[in-house]
Amino acid sequence: MELEAVKKLLEKGEENAEAMEKLPPRFFERLVMKGLRVDLIQPGRLLCSFTVPSRLLNAGNFLHGGATATMVDLVGSAVIYTLGARTTTGVSVEINVSYLDAAYAGEEIEVEAKALRVGKAIGVVSVELRKKKTGKIIAQGRHTKYLAVSSKL
Amino acid sequence: MELEAVKKLLEKGEENAEAMEKLPPRFFERLVMKGLRVDLIQPGRLLCSFTVPSRLLNAGNFLHGGATATMVDLVGSAVIYTLGARTTTGVSVEINVSYLDAAYAGEEIEVEAKALRVGKAIGVVSVELRKKKTGKIIAQGRHTKYLAVSSKL
Amino acid sequence: MELEAVKKLLEKGEENAEAMEKLPPRFFERLVMKGLRVDLIQPGRLLCSFTVPSRLLNAGNFLHGGATATMVDLVGSAVIYTLGARTTTGVSVEINVSYLDAAYAGEEIEVEAKALRVGKAIGVVSVELRKKKTGKIIAQGRHTKYLAVSSKL
Amino acid sequence: MELEAVKKLLEKGEENAEAMEKLPPRFFERLVMKGLRVDLIQPGRLLCSFTVPSRLLNAGNFLHGGATATMVDLVGSAVIYTLGARTTTGVSVEINVSYLDAAYAGEEIEVEAKALRVGKAIGVVSVELRKKKTGKIIAQGRHTKYLAVSSKL
Numbered sequence: 001m002e003l004e005a006v007k008k009l010l011e012k013g014e015e016n017a018e019a020m021e022k023l024p025p026r027f028f029e030r031l032v033m034k035g036l037r038v039d040l041i042q043p044g045r046l047l048c049s050f051t052v053p054s055r056l057l058n059a060g061n062f063l064h065g066g067a068t069a070t071m072v073d074l075v076g077s078a079v080i081y082t083l084g085a086r087t088t089t090g091v092s093v094e095i096n097v098s099y100l101d102a103a104y105a106g107e108e109i110e111v112e113a114k115a116l117r118v119g120k121a122i123g124v125v126s127v128e129l130r131k132k133k134t135g136k137i138i139a140q141g142r143h144t145k146y147l148a149v150s151s152k153l
Numbered sequence: 154m155e156l157e158a159v160k161k162l163l164e165k166g167e168e169n170a171e172a173m174e175k176l177p178p179r180f181f182e183r184l185v186m187k188g189l190r191v192d193l194i195q196p197g198r199l200l201c202s203f204t205v206p207s208r209l210l211n212a213g214n215f216l217h218g219g220a221t222a223t224m225v226d227l228v229g230s231a232v233i234y235t236l237g238a239r240t241t242t243g244v245s246v247e248i249n250v251s252y253l254d255a256a257y258a259g260e261e262i263e264v265e266a267k268a269l270r271v272g273k274a275i276g277v278v279s280v281e282l283r284k285k286k287t288g289k290i291i292a293q294g295r296h297t298k299y300l301a302v303s304s305k306l
Numbered sequence: 307m308e309l310e311a312v313k314k315l316l317e318k319g320e321e322n323a324e325a326m327e328k329l330p331p332r333f334f335e336r337l338v339m340k341g342l343r344v345d346l347i348q349p350g351r352l353l354c355s356f357t358v359p360s361r362l363l364n365a366g367n368f369l370h371g372g373a374t375a376t377m378v379d380l381v382g383s384a385v386i387y388t389l390g391a392r393t394t395t396g397v398s399v400e401i402n403v404s405y406l407d408a409a410y411a412g413e414e415i416e417v418e419a420k421a422l423r424v425g426k427a428i429g430v431v432s433v434e435l436r437k438k439k440t441g442k443i444i445a446q447g448r449h450t451k452y453l454a455v456s457s458k459l
Numbered sequence: 460m461e462l463e464a465v466k467k468l469l470e471k472g473e474e475n476a477e478a479m480e481k482l483p484p485r486f487f488e489r490l491v492m493k494g495l496r497v498d499l500i501q502p503g504r505l506l507c508s509f510t511v512p513s514r515l516l517n518a519g520n521f522l523h524g525g526a527t528a529t530m531v532d533l534v535g536s537a538v539i540y541t542l543g544a545r546t547t548t549g550v551s552v553e554i555n556v557s558y559l560d561a562a563y564a565g566e567e568i569e570v571e572a573k574a575l576r577v578g579k580a581i582g583v584v585s586v587e588l589r590k591k592k593t594g595k596i597i598a599q600g601r602h603t604k605y606l607a608v609s610s611k612l
Contacts, residue, residue, distance in 0.1 A: 006234045007191045010201065010227070020187045025207040025258075028184060028217050034173045038160045048163065054178040064181050065245040066223025073218045074163070081159045092218040093581060094553050094603055096249035096402055098430050098448055100423040105178075116443050117406040121580065122552060122605055124404050126446065137422050140432065140448065142404055144553055144603065146581055246428060247400050247450055249555050251583050251601055253576040269596050270559040274427065275399060275452055277557050279599065290575050293585065295557055295599065297400055297450065299428055312540045313497045316507065316533070326493045331513040331564075334490060334523050340479045344466045354469065360484040370487050371551040372529025379524045380469070387465045398524040402555035411484075 031055065032070045036111075044115040046079045049132065054105045062102035063109075068129060068139045069097050071111055076125040076143035079113040090123060090147035097141035101131070108132035121148045184208065185223045189264075197268040199232045202285065207258045215255035216262075221282060221292045222250050224264055229278040229296035232266040243276060243300035250294035254284070261285035274301045337361065338376045342417075350421040352385045355438065360411045368408035369415075374435060374445045375403050377417055382431040382449035385419040396429060396453035403447035407437070414438035427454045490514065491529045495570075503574040505538045508591065513564045521561035522568075527588060527598045528556050530570055535584040535602035538572040549582060549606035556600035560590070567591035580607045 040047035058064040077089040103109055110132050116124045123145045129138040193200035211217040230242040256262055263285050269277045276298045282291040346353035364370040383395040409415055416438050422430045429451045435444040499506035517523040536548040562568055569591050575583045582604045588597040 006194055006199070006231050010186065010189055010191050010199075010231050020184070020208070021206075023184075023208040026210050026212070026217075027208040028220055029211060031173070031176075031181060031184060032219065033163065036163055038163050041159055046159070046163075053174075055173070055176040055180040057179050058182065059179070060244065064179075064223070064226075065248060066185065066219065066226045067181055069222035069226070069248060069250075070217070070219025073222070078159050078163050091213065091255075092252045093583075094249065094251050095218060095222060096247065096448075096555065097222075098247050098422065098450060099245045100430055102244075116404065116446055121607065124406055124446075124552075140422055140430075142402075142446065144404065148580065246430075247448075249402065249601075251575065251603065253583060269557065269599055274454065277399075277559055277599075293575055293583075293601065295400075295555075297557060301427065312500055312505070312537050316492065316495055316497050316505075316537050326490070326514075327512075329490075329514040332516050332518070332523075333514040334526055335517065337479070337482075337487060337490060338525065339469065342469055344469050347465055352465070352469075359480075361479070361482040361486040363485050364488060365485070366550065370485075370529070371532045371554060372491065372525065373487055375528035375532070375554060375556075376523070376525025379528070384465050384469050397519065397561075398558045400555065400557050401524060401528060402553065403528075404553050405551045408550075 029074065032067055033074060041082055043082050044079065046075060046082060046113040048075055048111040050109055050111070052103050052105050052107045052109060057105060060102070062104050063138070065097070065099055068099070069095060069141070071129065072097055072127040072141035072143055075111050075113045076127045077145065079115050079125050080118055080123045080145065083115055083118050088149055090145040090149050092143065093146050094144040095141060097139050099139050101136055101138045103129070103131065103138045109138065121146065123147050182227065185220055186227060194235055196235050197232065199228060199235060199266040201228055201264040203262055203264070205256050205258050205260045205262060210258060213255070215257050216291070218250070218252055221252070222248060222294070224282065225250055225280040225294035225296055228264050228266045229280045230298065232268050232278050233271055233276045233298065236268055236271050241302055243298040243302050245296065246299050247297040248294060250292050252292050254289055254291045256282070256284065256291045262291065274299065276300050335380065338373055339380060347388055349388050350385065352381060352388060352419040354381055354417040356415055356417070358409050358411050358413045358415060363411060366408070368410050369444070371403070371405055374405070375401060375447070377435065378403055378433040378447035378449055381417050381419045382433045383451065385421050385431050386424055386429050386451065389421055389424050394455055396451040396455050398449065399452050400450040401447060403445050405445050407442055407444045409435070409437065409444045415444065427452065429453050488533065491526055492533060500541055502541050503538065505534060505541060505572040507534055507570040509568055511562050511564050511566045511568060516564060519561070521563050522597070524556070524558055527558070528554060528600070530588065531556055531586040531600035531602055534570050534572045535586045536604065538574050538584050539577055539582045539604065542574055542577050547608055549604040549608050551602065552605050553603040554600060556598050558598050560595055560597045562588070562590065562597045568597065580605065582606050
C-alpha cells in the first residue's frame with residue numbers, strides 16, 4: 001500500500017464529522033456497553049452476555065479488537081466492585097488481550113470476569129469472552145488496576 | 154458496592170437504546186478514529202496526533218483505556234501497511250497496553266507507532282501515546298498480528 | 307541508590323565466574339525444570355507440581371519472577387504437544403505473567419497449563435501457578451507461539 | 460507426541476539431581492546475570508551488554524525465552540534504582556515480552572532499560588534486547604512493579 005493510502009485509511013473518520021462532534025461526553029463507553037446483560041454476580045465473579053452488534057465490527061466484519069479490549073477494561077473493573085464496598089475501582093495499570101477466534105454480527109457471546117487478586121493497592125482480574133453456542137474462546141485478557149487512587153501513583 | 158448496583162452500573166447503556174440501534178456498521182472504529190491526523194509516514198513508522206474529545210472520556214473524565222487500546226490496535230495495524238504493498242494487515246493475535254498517565258479533554262496527544270518486526274507470518278509493532286506539550290508518556294503498548302491470513306491460524 | 311551501586315548490583319554475577327563457565331549447554335532450562343513432576347496429562351491440559359527450591363529464590367527470598375516466566379514458557383510449550391503428534395512446539399511470540407502472591411522455599415506449588423487455541427500457525431496457552439495447600443494463585447500468564455516454524459516468521 | 464513423551468520431556472531435569480540440590484540459594488539469578496556488563500547508567504536509563512553463553516540456550520539452540528524474561532525482570536528493576544535513593548525496587552506486578560528474533564551462542568547483545576514512569580506506588584519500565592552488530596531487536600518487554608511494598612498489595 002502506498003503511503004498516501006495509509007494516510008487516507010487512518011483519516012477516513014472525517015466523514016460525518018459534524019454529527020460526531022455533537023455526541024455526548026463518554027459516548028464511547030455507552031456504545032460498547034449497550035446491550036450487555038449481567039447474568040450472574042458473585043463475589044469475585046461476573047458473568048455477562050451480549051449479541052455482537054454491527055456497530056462494533058471491524059474491517060474484517062467481526063468483533064473489533066478494541067471493543068473486546070474495552071470489555072476487558074469495563075467488565076474487569078466491575079468485578080472488583082463485587083468484592084466489597086468501594087467508592088472507586090481505581091485506575092488501569094495494564095490491560096492485555098489474546099485474540100483467539102472471530103465473533104460475527106448476531107452471535108451470542110458470554111463474558112466471564114474473575115478476580116485473581118484484589119488487595120488494598122493492586123487488583124488483577126481475568127476476563128474471557130466465549131461463544132455461547134459452542135463455548136469456544138474468542139478472547140482472554142487480564143486487567144491490572146491500582147486501587148489506592150487517593151494517594152499518588 | 155452492593156451487587157445490584159454493579160448490575161445497574163454495567164447495564165446503564167440501556168438509555169437511548171433505540172438511537173444506538175440505528176448506528177451504522179463499524180461505527181465504533183469511526184468514533185475512535187475521528188479527528189486523528191497523520192503527521193508523518195515513513196516505512197515502519199507513523200506519527201499521528203489528536204485532541205482528546207469528550208466522547209472518549211471514562212468515568213474519571215480522562216481518555217478511556219479502551220479507546221487507547223483501540224488506537225494501539227488501529228495505528229499499530231496501519232504501520233504494517235507502510236512496509237510494503239499488502240492487501241491486508243492480518244488479524245490481531247495479542248494487544249497489551251500500560252497506562253502511565255491521564256489525558257484530559259482538550260489535550261493534544263501524539264501517537265507514535267513503530268514496526269518492531271514485520272515478517273511473512275508475524276508482525277509486531279509498538280505504539281506510544283504522549284502529551285504533545287510535555288512529551289510525558291500516557292500509554293505504551295504492543296500489538297502482535299498474524300499476517301498470513303489466507304492460511305488457517 | 308548511587309549509580310555506582312546499581313552497577314555493582316547488576317555485575318555481582320562475576321563471583322564464581324570460572325565454575326559458571328563450565329556449566330553444560332542449556333543448563334538454565336534444567337535448573338528450572340529439575341524437581342518438576344507431571345501429575346496429569348490430558349489433551350490440551352497439563353498439571354504439574356514442584357517444591358520451591360532455594361536456588362530459584364529472588365532477593366526477597368521468594369520464587370523468582372524470571373523462574374515463574376520460564377515455567378510459563380516451558381509448561382506452556384509442553385501442553386501444545388498434548389494435542390497431537392508434532393515434531394516441534396514452535397517458537398515463542400509473546401509471554402506475559404501477572405504476579406499475584408509470593409511463594410517461599412519449601413512451599414508446594416501446582417502448575418496448570420491449558421491450551422486456549424492451537425491452530426496450524428498460532429498456539430496460545432494459559433499457565434497458572436497456585437499454592438497446593440490453599441489454592442491461592444501465585445501467578446497467571448499466557449504464552450503465544452508460532453507453530454509453523456519451517457516457514458519464515 | 461504421545462502423552463508419555465510429554466511427561467519425559469518435562470521431567471528430564473532429574474538427571475544430575477544431586478548436584479542440583481547442592482547449588483547455593485538464589486543461584487538462578489546469578490546464572491542469568493553472570494557476564495552482564497553495565498555500559499551506561501543515566502537517571503532513568505541503563506545500557507548493558509553480554510555475550511550469549513551456551514548455558515542459557517533453549518532446545519532450538521538460541522537464547523532461552525525464560526532467560527530473556529529474567530533479564531527484563533532484573534535490568535528493568537535496576538533502572539528504577541537509578542531514579543533515586545530507594546532501599547527496595549518493589550515487587551513485580553506484571554512482565555510481558557515479545558520475542559522478535561533468535562540470538563545464538565557467542566552473539567553480542569545489548570540490553571536497554573528505560574523508565575517509562577516511576578511514581579510513589581507504581582513503576583513501569585521498558586526493556587529491549589538488540590544484536591550489537593546489526594541493531595536488530597531480539598525482544599522487547601515491559602515490567603510493572605509495585606514500589607510501596609511496606610504497605611500491603
